[in-house]
Amino acid sequence: MSTVSNTGFVPARRLLFWSGIVALCAWVLVPIYLVALGALGGRSGAYQWPKNFLPTNVSLQPFLLFLKTEGVLQSFLNSLGAAGITVALSIALGAPAGYALARYNFRGKDSYRLLVLLTRAFPLAILALPLTVSYIRLGLYDTVLGVGLIHTVLALPFAALVTQGIFLGVPRELEEAAWVFGCTRIQAFFKVVAPLALPGLVATAVFAFVISWNEVFAASVLTVRHRTLTAYLLTVLSESPMHYRFAGGLMLILPSVVFIFAVRRYLFAIWGISSK
Amino acid sequence: MKHLLSVAILASSAIGFAGQAQSQTIFLSTQLRPIEEATAVREELLSGLDKPVDYVVEEPPQFAVRMEAENQAGKHTISLVGALHGELSPLADKGTLEPLDDLAKKLADAGMPQSLIDLGKLGKTEQQYIPWMQATYVMAASKDALQYLPEGADINKLTYDQLIEWGKKMQEATGAPQIGFPAGPKGLMPRYFQGYFYPSFTGGVVRTFKNADAAAGWEKLKELWSVVSPNSTNYDFMQEPLASGEVMVAWDHVARLKNAISGSPDNYVVFPAPAGPKGRGYMPVVAGLAIPKGAPDREGATAVIEHLATQDVQLQTASLVGFFPTLNVQLPEDLDPGVALLAGAVTATQSAPDAVISLLPVGLGDKGGEFNKVYMDAFQRIVLQNEPVADVLKAQGETMAKLMADTKAQCWAPDAKSDGACPVE
Amino acid sequence: MTQNRPWIPYALILPSVVFLGLLFVVPLVQTIWLAVSDNGTPSLANMTTMVSDINFGRSVLNTFLLTLAVVPIQIVMALTMGSMVAKMNGGRETILWIWTIPLGISDLAAGMVWLSILQNTGYLNSILFGMGLIERQTAWLTYQTPVALFIGIAIAEIWRGTAIVMIIIVAGLNQVPKEFKEAAEIFGASPWTRFTRITLPLIRPALQSALILRTVLAFEVFAVVYALGGRNFPVLVGEAYNWQNQNQNYSVAAAYAVLIMVISLAATLVYLKAIKVDPERLP
Numbered sequence: 001m002s003t004v005s006n007t008g009f010v011p012a013r014r015l016l017f018w019s020g021i022v023a024l025c026a027w028v029l030v031p032i033y034l035v036a037l038g039a040l041g042g043r044s045g046a047y048q049w050p051k052n053f054l055p056t057n058v059s060l061q062p063f064l065l066f067l068k069t070e071g072v073l074q075s076f077l078n079s080l081g082a083a084g085i086t087v088a089l090s091i092a093l094g095a096p097a098g099y100a101l102a103r104y105n106f107r108g109k110d111s112y113r114l115l116v117l118l119t120r121a122f123p124l125a126i127l128a129l130p131l132t133v134s135y136i137r138l139g140l141y142d143t144v145l146g147v148g149l150i151h152t153v154l155a156l157p158f159a160a161l162v163t164q165g166i167f168l169g170v171p172r173e174l175e176e177a178a179w180v181f182g183c184t185r186i187q188a189f190f191k192v193v194a195p196l197a198l199p200g201l202v203a204t205a206v207f208a209f210v211i212s213w214n215e216v217f218a219a220s221v222l223t224v225r226h227r228t229l230t231a232y233l234l235t236v237l238s239e240s241p242m243h244y245r246f247a248g249g250l251m252l253i254l255p256s257v258v259f260i261f262a263v264r265r266y267l268f269a270i271w272g273i274s275s276k
Numbered sequence: 277m278k279h280l281l282s283v284a285i286l287a288s289s290a291i292g293f294a295g296q297a298q299s300q301t302i303f304l305s306t307q308l309r310p311i312e313e314a315t316a317v318r319e320e321l322l323s324g325l326d327k328p329v330d331y332v333v334e335e336p337p338q339f340a341v342r343m344e345a346e347n348q349a350g351k352h353t354i355s356l357v358g359a360l361h362g363e364l365s366p367l368a369d370k371g372t373l374e375p376l377d378d379l380a381k382k383l384a385d386a387g388m389p390q391s392l393i394d395l396g397k398l399g400k401t402e403q404q405y406i407p408w409m410q411a412t413y414v415m416a417a418s419k420d421a422l423q424y425l426p427e428g429a430d431i432n433k434l435t436y437d438q439l440i441e442w443g444k445k446m447q448e449a450t451g452a453p454q455i456g457f458p459a460g461p462k463g464l465m466p467r468y469f470q471g472y473f474y475p476s477f478t479g480g481v482v483r484t485f486k487n488a489d490a491a492a493g494w495e496k497l498k499e500l501w502s503v504v505s506p507n508s509t510n511y512d513f514m515q516e517p518l519a520s521g522e523v524m525v526a527w528d529h530v531a532r533l534k535n536a537i538s539g540s541p542d543n544y545v546v547f548p549a550p551a552g553p554k555g556r557g558y559m560p561v562v563a564g565l566a567i568p569k570g571a572p573d574r575e576g577a578t579a580v581i582e583h584l585a586t587q588d589v590q591l592q593t594a595s596l597v598g599f600f601p602t603l604n605v606q607l608p609e610d611l612d613p614g615v616a617l618l619a620g621a622v623t624a625t626q627s628a629p630d631a632v633i634s635l636l637p638v639g640l641g642d643k644g645g646e647f648n649k650v651y652m653d654a655f656q657r658i659v660l661q662n663e664p665v666a667d668v669l670k671a672q673g674e675t676m677a678k679l680m681a682d683t684k685a686q687c688w689a690p691d692a693k694s695d696g697a698c699p700v701e
Numbered sequence: 702m703t704q705n706r707p708w709i710p711y712a713l714i715l716p717s718v719v720f721l722g723l724l725f726v727v728p729l730v731q732t733i734w735l736a737v738s739d740n741g742t743p744s745l746a747n748m749t750t751m752v753s754d755i756n757f758g759r760s761v762l763n764t765f766l767l768t769l770a771v772v773p774i775q776i777v778m779a780l781t782m783g784s785m786v787a788k789m790n791g792g793r794e795t796i797l798w799i800w801t802i803p804l805g806i807s808d809l810a811a812g813m814v815w816l817s818i819l820q821n822t823g824y825l826n827s828i829l830f831g832m833g834l835i836e837r838q839t840a841w842l843t844y845q846t847p848v849a850l851f852i853g854i855a856i857a858e859i860w861r862g863t864a865i866v867m868i869i870i871v872a873g874l875n876q877v878p879k880e881f882k883e884a885a886e887i888f889g890a891s892p893w894t895r896f897t898r899i900t901l902p903l904i905r906p907a908l909q910s911a912l913i914l915r916t917v918l919a920f921e922v923f924a925v926v927y928a929l930g931g932r933n934f935p936v937l938v939g940e941a942y943n944w945q946n947q948n949q950n951y952s953v954a955a956a957y958a959v960l961i962m963v964i965s966l967a968a969t970l971v972y973l974k975a976i977k978v979d980p981e982r983l984p
Contacts, residue, residue, distance in 0.1 A: 021785060025799050031860065032802070034824050035814045047520040049838065050827035069311055070318050070331075093717040100713035112714055117969060118962075119725055120917050127958075130731040131724070132341070136349035153724045156717055185709075214807030216924060217942070224342060224353070225302070225332055230809055235335060237813075239310040239462060241535065242516060249813035256805025264798040337946045452837060460931045461943075506843035507821060510931045522821050522838065645948035653755050656932075660844050 032253060038246030039063050046242035066247035075232035076251075078144050079213055082228050085148025086212035087205045090155035091163075095201065098163025099189075103172070116157040127153075128221040135222060142224045150218045155208035162207070166200035167193065203266040206259055213256060300330040301576030304342070305358035307409070307563045308597055309333040313531070316596040325583055327576050336363050340642055343568065347372050352570040356577035358408055361395060361562045362636040362644060368404040369641065374567040375402035379578065383585055387604045396564055398638075405564030406581050409590075409599035411530050412560050413467065414621040416514070416537060416546045421524035424449055432624050434550040436476070436496055443503030446524060453505045456523035459655070462512040464529050466648035469655065471559025472527075473497065475634040476552030480691045482680060482698045485650075486673035493552065494658050494665045501659050509660070518544075529561070530618045534598035538614030546617045548625040555632040557690075558625045562636075563599070594619075632690050639685035650676045673700050736955035747952040751960070754953075760935040766851070767926075767936065768919040771858045775915060776908070778859070779866035783874045784896070797871070804864035812928025815857035819929065844933045854934060857925045862918060866911045873907025874900070909976040916972070917965045937961050 037055060038046060042062040066072065101109065128150060132141065140146035170193050178188035213230075220231035227235070233248045240248075308317050314333055322329045334342060339359060346352055347370070357364070367373050380393050380403040388407065396405045417431075424445040425431065429438040439455070446454040459465040470481050477493030478484035505523050514526035515536035526533070527549060537544050548556060565584065567577045583589060590601035595612040600619065607619055625631065640647050654672045657663045677700040687698035739746045751757055782800055786793055803811070818824045821838040829835045841849040877900055885895045901908075923938040941957035944950050 031814045038817045049822045096713040097717040100710035104710035106710040127728040130728040236311045249810045252810035506845040507840045642949045
């Protein structure tokens with residue numbers, strides 16, 4: 001990489017290169033820093049003009065106050081619950097489908113792909129409406145499970161398509177070799193394919209988690225008391241003072257940042273695994 | 277893998293269902309939704325009760341969906357609802373509210389004015405809801421703005437011409453428009469048209485929607501809008517732009533001005549909305565408490581209503597959230613000074629000799645949103661997009677006439693009574 | 702290997718088909734029916750209401766303009782970011798992590814983040830004021846400043862939505878064999894030629910999935926617009942939301958939903974036709 005032909009330009013080009021990197025990092029991070037300032041600045045900070053870019057007058061107090069507000073903690077747990085269900089279901093249902101798409105040619109494969117694409121092309125919030133009545137009849141209305149189910153509709157197609165790519169990346173020859181050595185198909189899958197596909201599956205799980213964590217509208221239509229964090233924030237925040245809004249924004253951002261950090265090694269496995 | 281998945285599902289469901297104690301009275305409200313107000317309700321107003329109350333808030337549209345869905349499915353979770361007069365009226369029309377006559381009688385003896393209690397009948401023979409709190413809309417100005425007030429103008433008897441002149445002077449002096457309206461997506465601007473603009477300029481709301489008075493009024497509003505902050509279409513609550521100094525003068529619901537005024541009561545004056553050629557329109561707001569039929573905890577709900585209607589809690593409500601009592605009580609002197617300012621403006625509005633009272637729409641059922649949209653669309657086209665007034669009023673008037681015909685809603689004050697659907701003249 | 706037990710793939714996709722059937726296809730059909738019926742009989746009344754609404758034309762225009770402005774910039778930024786990390790040796794993982802953070806940020810949160818910057822008493826005005834470029838708070842997000850409002854919304858969308866494009870493209874770049882580039886370098890191809898002639902054609906599948914995903918998401922943009930523009934910048938999903946929530950008219954909301962679906966499907970088909978890809982490598 002560093003074998004740039006024209007050595008005289010190297011320092012200047014290096015400088016340009018790294019300032020580009022730094023600028024792009026700042027582009028991502030500075031807005032988050034600013035919203036954190038807003039969340040920690042309290043009411044007086046929100047009205048201050050002109051704004052101070054340095055963290056003076058900052059304390060954890062306003063954010064802690066926000067966390068203690070009735071409903072915030074519970075809805076945080078609800079969000080975790082719904083996301084957990086979404087992750088479990090979308091992998092349990094999506095991975096087999098992805099395996100089928102990767103390994104078999106069968107009639108109806110294209111129709112199945114179309115069905116999956118359709119789900120991405122439709123604003124799902126609107127679907128929550130006809131679902132409300134069915135949910136009430138089934139007792140799923142206002143439950144975390146119900147929200148998890150609709151979020152699975154969002155995450156499942158994604159899981160199926162991505163796992164297809166992951167399984168395509170596991171060489172078929174390895175699996176066939178396992179059959180030759182006397183493994184059943186199921187044994188071969190769990191002993192040979194699954195370990196190789198695991199990083200990709202983990203990344204898929206994180207994507208499913210993020211999809212559910214961030215979904216607002218279906219969750220707010222289908223719940224009353226067991227709101228997810230986004231649904232809860234949507235109802236209360238738009239009518240709350242600025243520093244509460246910023247605290248809510250920060251609260252939405254932090255868990256995703258931590259999660260993406262935890263799986264950053266696997267993130268690119270999703271699309272990249274087939275490059276051996 | 278499978279094992280892991282089932283554990284994950286179990287654990288997640290357990291998280292979700294924890295804390296779902298059944299021994300609570302569930303109280304669903306469309307009022308006092310903002311976090312700070314809801315916290316005050318939970319921690320202060322509902323704290324003296326034996327049985328814990330789960331106070332849940334919901335925006336009016338979702339509230340309607342929710343009540344309808346619970347009713348259709350026949351599974352009730354909500355024991356008590358708190359909502360505006362107009363939001364409760366479709367529920368009463370469908371016969372889904374428990375009669376509350378015993379409670380009403382008790383409260384009448386405790387000093388709740390009969391006229392208010394009768395509102396809670398919603399035109400039926402039985403009591404549908406118990407009046408909970410009242411409010412209205414007023415204007416607030418920071419004291420810095422008073423120096424620009426036109427000569428001879430009495431702030432408590434302001435006219436539209438004076439307001440426009442005031443706005444012009446402030447704009448000249450400060451370089452930016454200083455009047456603000458809550459015309460954002462969640463702002464209460466439709467109520468401005470229904471309760472203030474139309475009654476002041478035309479003496480009606482629906483009948484007079486497209487007449488010559490209305491056309492003249494819209495021209496006046498365009499003139500006013502040239503000195504109104506263009507950020508107004510982003511404002512939902514005027515207390516924030518007032519407190520941050522983005523505007524100096526604002527119109528809004530008392531509860532949506534309260535935080536700014538109570539925060540520094542010495543910096544503000546609060547006064548009635550301006551008068552037009554037909555008088556000073558104003559819209560009283562009444563929120564009520566009702567028990568849905570099939571409520572799982574009727575006793576608990578009744579206890580909550582009685583608690584919220586006691587004199588102490590009513591006064592506490594006023595000082596904490598800026599809604600005024602429905603009981604006939606004097607606000608004490610040592611009340612929160614901001615609330616006292618707001619209360620003063622409310623009294624000045626109600627007792628103004630040229631006051632034109634405008635009631636919240638009734639009988640529109642679930643078309644309340646589309647009714648608001650007629651006014652907001654007219655506003656957007658005439659004022660923001662500068663389309664010819666006559667064309668817009670004609671087109672929107674047709675939409676309005678169709679809406680009235682579809683809902684068969686009769687006219688309400690200040691429009692004259694009608695047989696059948698309220699006509700657009 | 703597929704011939705002896707033809708039922709296997711069907712058994713594998715069956716659970717997901719049943720699931721999507723119950724929770725997607727059934728409500729989808731109900732919604733479409735809602736859009737094209739009136740009191741139980743087929744009717745175009747809802748479509749007429751939708752098309753004649755004052756915000757319809759503007760919301761279609763705004764949605765398309767925003768998509769056209771945002772998607773190409775995101776692709777270019779993602780390609781730049783991808784080529785940059787490809788040249789890095791140390792710290793690559795950290796930089797990639799930072800760049801992917803917005804992936805986890807919901808549109809609701811992104812709206813709040815940019816509101817804190819662009820509002821009247823926000824950070825942008827504070828900088829401009831500090832540098833003496835403006836004398837007082839300037840409003841950027843109003844109906845009187847449509848261009849600034851549009852740019853603000855586009856920036857927020859670019860900030861939030863570029864990460865997903867970058868991940869797909871970086872993954873695609875990882876798949877380009879080193880030998881190709883080295884060979885090209887030996888033959889003296891300039892970096893630009895190497896990029897357009899070798900890299901770009903080889904990452905077609907990644908480019909195609911990135912375009913499809915981002916375009917469909919761009920047509921569904923809503924919460925960011927709502928947070929920044931209020932009712933000043935109508936977009937299609939926002940109108941659907943308003944008809945459903947504010948106006949309580951589910952049939953017109955359903956009509957909008959069907960329209961959005963048709964547009965998204967059309968865009969997907971265009972990409973599938975325009976960028977030919979070996980079907981085996983479709984993600």
